[in-house]
Amino acid sequence: MNKLISILIACIFFVSCESQKSTKIEKTDVPINIMAYYVPREGYMPDQLPLEQLTHIIFSFSKVIDGEMQFRNAESDGILKQLVAQKEKHPQLKVMIACGGWTADGFSDAVFTKESRSKFISSTIDFIEKYQLDGVDIDWEYPAIPAGGTKARPEDKENFTLLMKGLREALDQLDRPQILTFASAGWKRYYKNVELLEVMKYVDYMNVMTYDQAGGATKFATHHTALGHRSLADIEQSPLGVAMTIQNAELPEGEDLWEPQSAEEIIRFCVEKGVDPNQIVIGAAFYGRGWTGVPPEDTGLYQPNTGPISGGTSYSVLLTDFTEEAGYEKHWDPVAKAPFLYNPTDSIFVTYDDTKSIKLKTQYAIENNLGGIMFWQLSSDSKDDSSLLNAIFTEALKK
Template identity: 25%
Template sequence: MSRFSRFSITAAVLASLTLFLSPTSRGEEPKREKVFVGYLFGPPKDLNYALYTHICHAFVTAGGDGRLNPNRSVPSRAVTTEAHAAGVKVLVSLGGWGWDDQFREIVADPKAEARYVEAVVKLVDEFDYDGIDLDWEYPDADNEVPGFERLTRTFRKRLDAIGKAKGREMLVTMAASSNFGTLSRLDPAFLVETMDWINVMTYDFAGAWSPRAGHNAPLFASSQDGPNGGSTARAMLDFLEKRGVPADRLAVGLPLYGRGFHVPKPYTSIQGSSEKPFDVNYKDAVKRLAEGWKRTWDDETKVPWLTSPDGKKVIGFDDAESIRLKTDWAMSRGFRGVFFWQVDGDRLPDGSNPLQQAAHQAWEAGRAAPK
């Protein structure tokens, strides 16, 4: 998230993408279903499956030798069985933040790569998952690209074979940074060829690496962050306009957490501060509101802030209003849909999920709107 390099697509890449997508090479592109995706991290807690079209079950990790690490939560036949009974598909998420070294080691050793592929494919088949969500964060060096592409194409081929045998579609998705430059080495035509869609993590725009107390996930950039300020809209449009990835292959990330800073007001410098920024789930933000924290609305960025009663801390977070606006925006722009990290973040004691429910209403309205 700390890199903000910019990448210009060459004419050759654009030409290859145009060729790949042309009616003469592929025929008419089918109308793809809109998705409403939740990342499930840890044991499920009375999930409201009616909200989702897909669950990404996180995470399955592995060592550099390609052997899968034990995990008490993933894989789970109970999760796939419950989800399928509700008409929801489940992908197993591979990797996650901090596991890029292991991916690099796996694809550098043919035996490790073969062992890893076999183990993942067996897991998907035996636990009845509907595909994989590849969370290699990130293949951002030239020498990693061949291995990433080879691994992805192998998974695509093997999973399609499982799908043919089971008589149902199998999916391959991936997680991508909101900084499109981290995927600048991946050919857009390759992404379109192999990925059903890409989950763009449009959050973490501010943190300990930032010069000031910015918002975790603004819809639009703040003028106080200068001409290169990050935002959900800017990140998604970069994928469209600078990377050439079609809108229906991109899902917009909606965080169920915010980030706080030990400063009196938003956009105050945090340079030299000894106190680190802190994460706050939405359900904890609700508690802070009850304790007297003040909510203010930033109409430029279309997101709220919380200020502590003593005026010494601020939290940039999302609530039902901002989540609804983001979902409206995503649907109006023709994106594949939205996804949430992670589904327990807005779970309140009464069993409700206020942010995901607000988003679902907007998602349904956008899906039904005439085009």
């Protein structure tokens, strides 16, 4: 009898453990995709990542080298293999590769002819097969627009479509489903230089970079990753509003007018263009942008600056270094649905996403039937329960 009881207890314990494992996996069944771009950093390797809170992780970056997809850094090979191996513990996870990135050249030449496109596409398939990946994200910044020293030509517009078509056809030949995405800009001029609806026929998702709405060279302190839309009329009395109004008056007829940028506005724009909301992934920033020499009027918002601040502004650094003790006051813009920091002593303004704005972006994605939320990038997050990823994940589970 004692032996029988022992067996029954062991069975109950086994079932209980399996149930706990099962529950953990079921928790990842969130109503939207949660996609992380990931740049490896010391102390945050694949076995240390909160992968149970993700649906997709996009390893960043491979590059276009000699017309082919390759790693520039040899150590990336081993780290990507470690990341793919984590799928044994996290079967819900899709591991992808991002090719390109800011200042990454080579796309325009690689897709210029049928032969060069075939070469690049073939190398991409070989890359995916080598690492047994679940898909690829093309981060070409930007077709037909020279940026960050990259080559661009008018033919990029059509060639980008041909690239995505060729990739889709090649990926569909593999023996397992493949995800094809691309990173798109969060401003309207970009969409004049891609055949948007044609491209969307071949991709699963468009990851809209609804961050960097203001860069280091921006002459005014403003939001860089705002969700909520504010019209130019709303800020016309501010220094930024005055500057935009003057610039608009000098623009040639037909040019896009300067206006405050927001995730809501660019997503509305894409949907009105005919993009299926289910294919749109909203972007969040796990880093900030800041400027010096910002006067105190309106706690620095929309005021001129004298240049970008030096040093890192990852979310983890913002939590530890940009504190009230260091002189920073935290403010919330209810229209832009975004936070910002202002240091009146040092005249520094910082724009970023926090847990509140991240939750609002997650709600927005769900309520508007978007394909999901993505962010740049995972290694910049805090490594505790106050992390931005945890805020996204817990908010998504409420729905």
